[in-house]
Every structure is written in structure tokens, then in C-alpha cells.
Amino acid sequence: MSSPVKIAEGYAATEMVKLLLEIIIAEISDFKRFKESSRQVVATSIEVFEAILRHIADIDKKKGKAEGPEWMKFREYTDAIASLEDLLLHCTYCAEEQESLLPIPRTTDVPSCLKVIDIWASDREITLAIIHKFEGDNFKKLFNERSSTLEKALREALKNDDKELILSIQKFVSQPGKRLSDEAIDEYMKGGERPVSNVKQLTESVVTYLAQNYSENTSHVIKIILLVYFPFALFEMEGTDPSWLEYLASKRVWDEMYKALNDCINHLKHSNPSAEAIGERYRGLAKTLFTMAPLPPLSFETQILEMMQIAKHVRRPFSGRSSVLVFTWSDVATNRYILEERAVSMRRALRKSLSLSLEILKHAAEQLTSSQRFEDAAEVKAVGEKFERVFRDMNKIYEHYKMADKWSQEVKPQLEDASRLDTERYDRVRSRVYSAKASRAVTPATPKNSMVRTVDKAMTPELPMGMSLPSRMSVSELPSRMSASELPSRMPESPRSTDSPALRSDRRLRRP
Structure with missing residues (x-):
């Protein structure tokens, strides 16, 4: 307590009360928890003790014979002594658990934290029981109108202790x-x-x-x-x-x-x-x-189904790698050691990798759309880096669960083939698309109902004058379809002798 509490000497009849008060005052002097409650209990007990001493002193002052008031006071203080002794004997707070406001967990014996809460509840019950005892008639008769004030002070002290505890917990948690x-x-x-x-x-x-x-x-x-x-x-x-x-x-x-x-x-x-x-x-x-x-077995079925449904929306250059990623997780989902994993840190790592895989598939499906095809080089590079990261995580998972051989012999070759095919197909199709665009840009428009077939001049070999490709012959077929015997015996004249009626007439006029 902040200052020494003085207790009157009293009488032999009150000696036990005084001794109990001295013990309790020494115990609660450094309380961090229930400090207001315990001190208010002591303060109220001292007031009761002093009221008992006043009753004894009043009887001592009486001369002659005992009358009604003396008998009443004698009965009141003797009853109060017995009640106060009982109350103080039950005022046994656990001093060991009052050394800090917030309970200190036992880190090596975690279940013992429950004992700390039980002790707190027991100490609080002591305070409530004392409050109820002070509300008894044996004490009220000593104070009359002051008894209600003392009861209110006790309840206010308990309220302050409770609020201090829960507010300190809120501060710690926040x-x-x-x-x-x-x-x-x-x-x-x-x-x-x-x-x-x-x-x-x-x-x-x-x-x-x-x-x-x-x-x-x-x-x-x-x-x-x-x-x-x-x-x-x-x-x-x-x-x-x-x-x-x-x-x-x-x-x-x-x-x-x-x-x-x-x-x-x-x-x-x-x-x-x-x-x-x-x-x-x-x-x-x-x-x-x-x-x-025990933690429940891990389950990936729902997420793997979602990955399957997303993979169909992923185009090149990542559709192959997306398929390998789904197959890899299907492989993980059948490993007994992974499904029975109980270490929360590893369970968390597995779920984090699965979440990252889903995120990458969704990103590839939503961002690399057909409207951006071949015009998203920066995005393709970013998604490619994410795929590399998630496959590195998958490699670590395989190694941790002693599946390194399976990774090197099965998964890694599949991944390398898928990556090569993704890139190769993406580049080849892009080249074809750009070539087609270039051809459409330089070729004259063909009438809508025309059956004339446009041939790219750059792709057509130069044929002898007067010859043309058969209507269903491709350029690549020319060498196998054309032989020397099939060439015409007389080569056509130069463009100056074009076979038009006007020119034929002109030639006849100039012939000698």
C-alpha cells in the first residue's frame, strides 16, 4: 500500500482480527491485479474493526448496571468480531499470480495457462464473497447509514480492477x-x-x-x-x-x-x-x-478442379505450362505423406503454393486475351517469370517429400518440352499472322463473286512467257508436274508482238 496502515491496539477479543489484517496488508502491498479490490477490503475491514472498538469503549464508559443499549452494542460487536474473522480468513488472494497485471503464459506448459484463468476467477470470487458478507446485517448494524457507502466503494473497486485488466488486454492484442x-x-x-x-x-x-x-x-x-x-x-x-x-x-x-x-x-x-x-x-x-x-488431412480436390477449369482459357505461350502445372498438383494430391502432413508451417507452405498457382492461371487467362494477341510482350514476360517462380516452389515441395527423382525424371522433362513448345508455337503462329497481314495489305481487292484466285507474286516462280500454273496446282508441286517434253516447242514472242487484232492488222500493212 502507498503508506503504512495503522491499526489500533484493540483488546484480547479483537486480537485475531488485528493479526489477520496485518497479514493481509503485507500480502497485498505489491498487488498488480485486484489491487483496488484488496485494498478496499482492508479499508472496509479496518472501519468495521474500529466500529467494534467504539462499541467496546462505549460499554466501558457505562457506570452502574447494563441496560438495553449496552446489551445491543455487546451483541452487535461480538457478532461482528466473529463475522470479520471469518471474512478475513477467506481473504486469501493468490499473491504469486498478482505480480503482473497481464498473466504471464508458461511457454513450455501451454495448457497450464488455464490454471492462471482459474486463479483469477477464484480471486475475483473472493472479492465478490467479501462484498456480500459486508452487506450482512452483522456489519450494517455497526454503521447504519454509512454501510451503503462502504458497499458502493467495494463494488466500484472491483469494477475498476476488471476494467483495468480487460483494457490492458485490448491494448496488448491491438x-x-x-x-x-x-x-x-x-x-x-x-x-x-x-x-x-x-x-x-x-x-x-x-x-x-x-x-x-x-x-x-x-x-x-x-x-x-x-x-x-x-x-x-x-x-x-x-x-x-x-x-x-x-x-x-x-x-x-x-x-x-x-x-x-x-x-x-x-x-x-x-x-x-x-x-x-x-x-x-x-x-x-x-x-x-x-x-x-490432430489436424484434418489436407485436401486439394476443389482447387485442382478449379485449376482444370481455368486452364482451358489459357492460350499460348502458356497453355502447355498450365497443363503441366495442373498435372503436377494432381501428382501432389495423391502423395500420402503430403496429405498426412501435420506441421502447420508445411501445410501453410503447400496452401500458399497452391494459391499462387491458381493466381497465375487466372492472371494468364484474364490478361493474355485474344484481343491482345502478339501485342503483349511485356505481359508475356511478366507471366513467364511468375510461372518460373511457382515451378521453383513445386520443385522444393518434391524435394522436401523425397520425390526429387520423380521431378528430375518426369516433371522436369515435361516442363521443358511444354516450355519449348509454348514458345515455338507462339513465335511461328505470330510469324504467320504477320505474314498474312502483310499480304492482305499489298494485294488488290478481288471482286466479291469472282472465282479468280490471287497468288502472292513473291511466292510464285517466274514461268516462261505464255505459261501459267494449273488452277489446282500449288507452287510446291511445279517441279514434279512439269517436264522438258511438256514445254512448248515454240516460245512466244516478246511483249511487243502481243496477239491483239489491232497489232496483227498493223503487221500486215507493213509486210513487203
């Missing part, structure tokens, strides 16, 4: 964590879920509402807030058992914390669920947090 974040939670790789942020936000809502609308009959709500505090504390403390950290990073844990806090809000605002139901919710959450249940 701080950015060194190792705990939304990304650290397993199985939240789809849908942009924010498990840690959601629990932080809901904790703040519960604490704020409880602080503004306090009721002393909310111990189960405060116990749930204490439960939520421990995963945050265990992640921040050095030396926490790694297996427990992996378990506390599972989806199951954070789902249950969120549901419990949501029930607390509804209980505080609408009394539904009931106080009994909140108590059950606390016990269920405690079991979830501190009973390391």
Missing part, C-alpha cells in the same frame, strides 16, 4: 505482432480472409462495450477475453513450444475464438445467449485452445 499476422494462420489462403484482424476488432468491441456497460456478473465474458489473450501472448514470447505455435496458428482455433467473442457481444447487448450459455462457450473454447487436436 498492437502489431512480431510473428502473428493474418498470413500466419493456416488454411486462410482463399477469399482474402483476415482471421487475426477480425479477432482483434471483435475483442475491441467486447472490451469497449463491457467497459461502458459494466456488470459484475460478467466473469465468463472476462474469462473468454483472457482466453483470447493467450494465443497473442504465446506468439510474442520467446521460447514457446513450436508445436503449440503451429497448433495455435490453425483455422480451427481462430474460428472458435471469433465465434466466442461474437456470442459475448450478443450476450452483453441482448442477453442472448444466456450467461449459462456463455459459460459453456468458455469451456468449449478452453478445450479448443489447450487441447492439441
Whole structure:
């Protein structure tokens, strides 16, 4: 306590009360938790003790015979001594757990965190029991009108202790964590879920509402807030058992914390669920947090089906690699050691790689569209780098699960062939498309109903004058279809002797 508390000497009849008060004052002098409650209990007990001494002094002053007032005071102070001794004997706070405001988790024995909450609840019950005892008739008779003031001071002290605890938890939880974040939670790789942020936000809502609308009959709500505090504390403390950290990073844990806090809000605002139901919710959450249940087997079927459905929308130069990526994940999904993986860190790595694969397929399908064909070199390069990264991750997965031989003998050759074919086909088709565009740009338009077939001059060999290709003959067929015997015996004249009627007439006129 801030200053030494003086206790009157009293009498032999009050000696036990004085001795108990001295012990309790020494115990609570450095309390960090229940400090106001315990000190108010001492202050009220001293007032009762002094009232008893006044009653004894009043009787001592009486001369002559005892009358009604003396008998009444004698009865009141003797009853009060017995009641005060009983009250102080039950005032046994756990001093060991009062050394810090926030509970300190036992990092090597995580389930023992529940004992800390049980001790807090027991100490709080002590305060409530003392308040109820002070409200008894044995003490009220000593004070009359002052008794209500003392009771109010006790309840206010308990309220302040409760608020200080939950507000300190809110402050601790709301701080950015060194190792705990939304990304650290397993199985939240789809849908942009924010498990840690959601629990932080809901904790703040519960604490704020409880602080503004306090009721002393909310111990189960405060116990749930204490439960939520421990995963945050265990992640921040050095030396926490790694297996427990992996378990506390599972989806199951954070789902249950969120549901419990949501029930607390509804209980505080609408009394539904009931106080009994909140108590059950606390016990269920405690079991979830501190009973390391086996994690369910991994399953990739849903995501692989989605990858199959996306792959059909991916064009060259990535359609081949997309198919290999889907086949690779199908291979992973059948590996027994991967499906039975229990280490949360590895489960998280697998899900992260799967999420990245889905993201790349979606990007390739949505960004590399036909309208941008052959005009998206920068985008093709960026997507190619992403494919390289995801296949590096897949290689690490194969190596970790002792499938390195399968990667080198099966997956790697398939990937190399697919990459080569992707690039080769992309380049060849692009070349053909640009060649066709160039031809259309220099060839005169053909009448709509004409059957005349346009031949690219650049692709047509120079034939002897007067010859033409057969209508169904391709350029490549010319050498095999044309022989020396088939060439005409008389070569046509030069273009000057073009066989037109006007020129033939002109030649006849000039002939000698």
C-alpha cells in the first residue's frame, strides 16, 4: 500500500482480527491485479474493526448496571468480531499470480495457462464473497447509514480492477505482432480472409462495450477475453513450444475464438445467449485452445478442379505450362505423406503454393486475351517469370517429400518440352499472322463473286512467257508436274508482238 496502515491496539477479543489484517496488508502491498479490490477490503475491514472498538469503549464508559443499549452494542460487536474473522480468513488472494497485471503464459506448459484463468476467477470470487458478507446485517448494524457507502466503494473497486485488466488486454492484442499476422494462420489462403484482424476488432468491441456497460456478473465474458489473450501472448514470447505455435496458428482455433467473442457481444447487448450459455462457450473454447487436436488431412480436390477449369482459357505461350502445372498438383494430391502432413508451417507452405498457382492461371487467362494477341510482350514476360517462380516452389515441395527423382525424371522433362513448345508455337503462329497481314495489305481487292484466285507474286516462280500454273496446282508441286517434253516447242514472242487484232492488222500493212 502507498503508506503504512495503522491499526489500533484493540483488546484480547479483537486480537485475531488485528493479526489477520496485518497479514493481509503485507500480502497485498505489491498487488498488480485486484489491487483496488484488496485494498478496499482492508479499508472496509479496518472501519468495521474500529466500529467494534467504539462499541467496546462505549460499554466501558457505562457506570452502574447494563441496560438495553449496552446489551445491543455487546451483541452487535461480538457478532461482528466473529463475522470479520471469518471474512478475513477467506481473504486469501493468490499473491504469486498478482505480480503482473497481464498473466504471464508458461511457454513450455501451454495448457497450464488455464490454471492462471482459474486463479483469477477464484480471486475475483473472493472479492465478490467479501462484498456480500459486508452487506450482512452483522456489519450494517455497526454503521447504519454509512454501510451503503462502504458497499458502493467495494463494488466500484472491483469494477475498476476488471476494467483495468480487460483494457490492458485490448491494448496488448491491438498492437502489431512480431510473428502473428493474418498470413500466419493456416488454411486462410482463399477469399482474402483476415482471421487475426477480425479477432482483434471483435475483442475491441467486447472490451469497449463491457467497459461502458459494466456488470459484475460478467466473469465468463472476462474469462473468454483472457482466453483470447493467450494465443497473442504465446506468439510474442520467446521460447514457446513450436508445436503449440503451429497448433495455435490453425483455422480451427481462430474460428472458435471469433465465434466466442461474437456470442459475448450478443450476450452483453441482448442477453442472448444466456450467461449459462456463455459459460459453456468458455469451456468449449478452453478445450479448443489447450487441447492439441490432430489436424484434418489436407485436401486439394476443389482447387485442382478449379485449376482444370481455368486452364482451358489459357492460350499460348502458356497453355502447355498450365497443363503441366495442373498435372503436377494432381501428382501432389495423391502423395500420402503430403496429405498426412501435420506441421502447420508445411501445410501453410503447400496452401500458399497452391494459391499462387491458381493466381497465375487466372492472371494468364484474364490478361493474355485474344484481343491482345502478339501485342503483349511485356505481359508475356511478366507471366513467364511468375510461372518460373511457382515451378521453383513445386520443385522444393518434391524435394522436401523425397520425390526429387520423380521431378528430375518426369516433371522436369515435361516442363521443358511444354516450355519449348509454348514458345515455338507462339513465335511461328505470330510469324504467320504477320505474314498474312502483310499480304492482305499489298494485294488488290478481288471482286466479291469472282472465282479468280490471287497468288502472292513473291511466292510464285517466274514461268516462261505464255505459261501459267494449273488452277489446282500449288507452287510446291511445279517441279514434279512439269517436264522438258511438256514445254512448248515454240516460245512466244516478246511483249511487243502481243496477239491483239489491232497489232496483227498493223503487221500486215507493213509486210513487203
